[in-house]
Amino acid sequence: MGRTSNADERLMTAALDLMWEESYGAVSIDDICQRATVKKGSFYYFFDSKSDLAVAALERSAQAQKAIWDEQFSPTTAPLDRIRARCDYTYRKQVELKTRTGKVLGCPLCSVGSEICNQDEKIREKIQAILAANTKYWESAIRDAQTEGLIAPGDPAMKARCVLAYYEGMITQARIHNDVEILRDLATQVLAHLHAKEPQPLVA
Amino acid sequence: MGRTSNADERLMTAALDLMWEESYGAVSIDDICQRATVKKGSFYYFFDSKSDLAVAALERSAQAQKAIWDEQFSPTTAPLDRIRARCDYTYRKQVELKTRTGKVLGCPLCSVGSEICNQDEKIREKIQAILAANTKYWESAIRDAQTEGLIAPGDPAMKARCVLAYYEGMITQARIHNDVEILRDLATQVLAHLHAKEPQPLVA
DNA sequence: CAATTTGTTTACCAAACGGTCAATTTCAAG
DNA sequence: CTTGAAATTGACCGTTTGGTAAACAAATTG
Numbered sequence: 008m009g010r011t012s013n014a015d016e017r018l019m020t021a022a023l024d025l026m027w028e029e030s031y032g033a034v035s036i037d038d039i040c041q042r043a044t045v046k047k048g049s050f051y052y053f054f055d056s057k058s059d060l061a062v063a064a065l066e067r068s069a070q071a072q073k074a075i076w077d078e079q080f081s082p083t084t085a086p087l088d089r090i091r092a093r094c095d096y097t098y099r100k101q102v103e104l105k106t107r108t109g110k111v112l113g114c115p116l117c118s119v120g121s122e123i124c125n126q127d128e129k130i131r132e133k134i135q136a137i138l139a140a141n142t143k144y145w146e147s148a149i150r151d152a153q154t155e156g157l158i159a160p161g162d163p164a165m166k167a168r169c170v171l172a173y174y175e176g177m178i179t180q181a182r183i184h185n186d187v188e189i190l191r192d193l194a195t196q197v198l199a200h201l202h203a204k205e206p207q208p209l210v211a
Numbered sequence: 212m213g214r215t216s217n218a219d220e221r222l223m224t225a226a227l228d229l230m231w232e233e234s235y236g237a238v239s240i241d242d243i244c245q246r247a248t249v250k251k252g253s254f255y256y257f258f259d260s261k262s263d264l265a266v267a268a269l270e271r272s273a274q275a276q277k278a279i280w281d282e283q284f285s286p287t288t289a290p291l292d293r294i295r296a297r298c299d300y301t302y303r304k305q306v307e308l309k310t311r312t313g314k315v316l317g318c319p320l321c322s323v324g325s326e327i328c329n330q331d332e333k334i335r336e337k338i339q340a341i342l343a344a345n346t347k348y349w350e351s352a353i354r355d356a357q358t359e360g361l362i363a364p365g366d367p368a369m370k371a372r373c374v375l376a377y378y379e380g381m382i383t384q385a386r387i388h389n390d391v392e393i394l395r396d397l398a399t400q401v402l403a404h405l406h407a408k409e410p411q412p413l414v415a
Numbered sequence: 416c417a418a419t420t421t422g423t424t425t426a427c428c429a430a431a432c433g434g435t436c437a438a439t440t441t442c443a444a445g
Numbered sequence: 446c447t448t449g450a451a452a453t454t455g456a457c458c459g460t461t462t463g464g465t466a467a468a469c470a471a472a473t474t475g
Contacts, residue, residue, distance in 0.1 A: 009451030010441045030326045032236020036433065046454055051434070053452095110329045120387045121322045122234045125314045135388060168384070168393075169400055176380020180372070183324045184339060189372075196373055200404055213421025214471045240463065250424055255464070257422095 015053040017043040019064035022057075027115040028108055031061065031123050031130075061119075062133045068115075069137045080144040086152035087203055090145070094194035097178065101187050113182030117175045142167045149201065158201050166201065173200050219257040221247040223268040226261075231319040232312055235265065235327050235334075265323070266337045272319075273341045284348040290356035291407055294349070298398035301382065305391050317386030321379045346371045353405065362405050370405065377404050 021043035025034040036057055040047050054060040079092040104112045112118075120134040146167035152158040158166070174197055181189040225247035229238040240261055244251050258264040283296040308316045316322075324338040350371035356362040362370075378401055385393040 008443060009449075010443085010453080012452055014452080029330055030234075030236055032234055032326070033330055035431080037431080047434080048436085048455075049453055056433085112329070113325065117383060117387070118325045121317065121383050122236070122326045124387050124389065125316070126233055126237055131387070131389070138387070169381075172380040172384045172393075173377045173404070174380075176376040176378075176383065177373075179321060179325050179380065179383060180376045183321070183328045183335070183342070185328065185335070189376075200377070202406075212473050213419075214423080214473085216422055218422080239461080241461080251464085252425075252466090253423060260463085 014043065014045045014049050015063075016067075018045055018050060018053060018060060019067050022060050023064040023068055023115065026061065026064075026119055027112050028110065031057075031119050058127050058129060061127075062129050065116075065119075065130070065133050065137065069140070076141065076144050080148055082147075082151070086148045086155065087157055087198060089148045090197060090201075091194040093144075094174070094190075094197050097174075098187070098190045098193055101178070101181065101190055105187050111181050111185045111187050114175055114178045117179055118182060138171070142171050145170055152201075152203065158203055170197060170200055173197060216253075218247065218249045218253050219267075220271075222249055222254060222257060222264060223271050226264050227268040227272055227319065230265065230268075230323055231316050232314065235261075235323050262331050262333060265331075266333050269320075269323075269334070269337050269341065273344070280345065280348050284352055286351075286355070290352045290359065291361055291402060293352045294401060294405075295398040297348075298378070298394075298401050301378075302391070302394045302397055305382070305385060305394055309391050315385050315389045315391050318379055318382045321383055322386060325383075342375070346375050349374055356405075356407065362407055374401060374404055377401060 018039060022034070022039045025038055025042060034057075036047065036050060039057070039060070040050050050060075054063065075096070076093075079096060080089045084092065101111055101113070104110075116134050116138055120131070120138075124131040124134070142164075146163050149158055149166050149170070150163040153160055153163060174193070177190060177193055177196070181187055222243060226238070226243045229242055229246060238261075240251065240254060243261070243264070244254050254264075258267065279300070280297075283300060284293045288296065305315055305317070308314075320338050320342055324335070324342075328335040328338070346368075350367050353362060353370050353374070354367040357364055357367060378397070381394060381397060381400070385391055
């Protein structure tokens with residue numbers, strides 16, 4: 008059945024990259040087509056609008072990230088080490104992006120989300136859904152840490168939302184200041200936020 | 212000498228309002244002129260570009276906010292009460308904006324800052340400067356609280372940057388989720404972040 | 416009042432933009 | 446090898462955009 012193509016995937020990658028580096032509003036459909044080496048006619052063959060493409064690109068990216076999240080937050084890892092792994096990964100990733108692009112890019116969910124949440128309901132919903140899924144990872148780690156007495160008791164869902172706000176807040180500051188070193192001790196600061204104590208010797 | 216006008220001020224308020232409600236990129240010069248009831252010719256009489264206007268509008272807004280900051284962080288107020296005052300004000304303000312516009316608008320420094328920090332160096336610098344000035348207020352409150360033994364010791368400038376990341380991070384989440392209730396207990400959560408203990412009875 | 420400065424208006428331009436379409440190419444399956 | 450579905454192309458259109466310029470109106474000053 009006819010010709011095959013990966014132009015849609017090239018468009019999604021190009022769109023996410025550009026929106027991440029610049030912003031949603033600063034990127035035109037022509038820009039995306041140019042980076043993806045796709046003609047505008049083909050763009051409209053696959054997608055209805057820039058908004059449509061953005062939703063698809065965000066979903067695709069989230070699916071690709073899932074494996075990383077699953078590994079970092081594997082139940083076989085000690086709960087606080089999961090959080091450490093996530094934070095350290097974030098720092099390394101931002102360093103890599105900075106050396107590649109020259110800019111601290113931060114988190115596209117937050118930068119794009121904050122930009123267009125009041126303009127495009129579809130994109131807002133998609134970003135909310137991805138953020139909610141991510142929060143689940145934090146929440147389970149917090150719950151497990153509480154079981155082990157490493158974090159004070161209290162609604163883990165609430166704690167997860169707060170620690171996510173802190174984590175994303177730090178990343179946003181790093182982007183605004185174009186300073187990746189803000190994230191150097193991210194793990195330490197996030198764990199301190201959770202009042203995490205170092206593991207105590209178990210008393211039998 | 213010559214005609215007088217406040218068109219420039221109308222343009223600055225219109226620009227900030229629109230950028231805050233939508234985003235920097237979603238607002239055109241025509242949009243700004245329309246809301247300010249100023250013809251485009253007059254726009255270019257006062258400003259060179261949208262970027263120029265944005266910088267002026269941010270600076271003007273920061274000057275207007277200064278009185279509020281000075282009052283909230285007055286040294287005559289107990290240090291932790293300054294932080295409480297700021298957080299409670301933020302919640303009330305976001306509630307008011309939400310009832311007026313129907314949307315949680317968050318903090319323009321962060322939403323606009325995160326949007327265009329990698330596209331417009333002038334705006335980034337202006338926002339960085341305002342954020343740095345705001346951080347000073349937090350820092351002095353933290354330092355005074357440490358003197359009174361209400362917050363654990365440790366570099367107050369560092370603590371201020373972290374608590375600002377948390378504070379702004381919560382506001383960003385409220386914007387993305389269009390949910391102002393995320394900020395209801397902002398003061399409590401921010402103070403918890405600082406490990407603030409309730410004032411202890413002094414032992415003489 | 417005349418001259419000058421300051422601000423306003425209108426019309427206009429070229430470029431960029433989102434979006435459409437019919438013609439065409441590619442390729443897999445019968 | 447044909448046929449038809451899937452994908453690509455390039456030309457095209459109307460609108461919006463940022464930006465300019467020259468004529469005009471208002472207020473200040475001497």
